[in-house]
Amino acid sequence: MTKADRVHSTPLTNTSATHPPGPVDPTRRHLLTIAAGGAFAAAITTKAVALPLDDSDLLKLEEQIFEQYEGATAFDDEIYRLHRIWTDEGARLEREAREGRCTLTPDERWASVGEMPECKEHGAVWRFGTNFLVWR
Secondary structure: OOOOOOOOOOOOOOOOOOOOOOOOOOOHHHHHHHHHHHHHHHHHHHHHHHOOOOOHHHHHHHHHHHHHHHHHHOOHHHHHHHHHHHHHHHHHHHHHHHOOOOOOOHHHHHHHHHOOHHHHHHHHHHHHHHHHOOOO
8 A cells, every 4th residue: 555645634733823923922011012002092082982072064064065966966857858859869860871861971960969959958957057066
């Protein structure tokens, strides 16, 4: 019978779980350092909790944020509706040009879509919503 030259079923003995990295310091000084750090952290936490909380500025800021959001999104449904109208017309003109039923150049097609009242209104409503986002 041949002698085994490898063992695949035993776990490694040099893992970091059994041997932490770096030297272990069991001295009194190390323990005092850990205790002092814990006391310092507790003192900071106690002082922070003892301060009075004044949320009035945060509440005012939150109110302004929601006001800005509502103003900026008030016309989203109308913007989407108008966008759909002029993009559908642009797609229709593009499709007709590919099928040979429209002789307009791409620039002429874009100009005709841009002259649509829905396209102009879309731009105006979109600019109004964008201008509302200016911080006051």
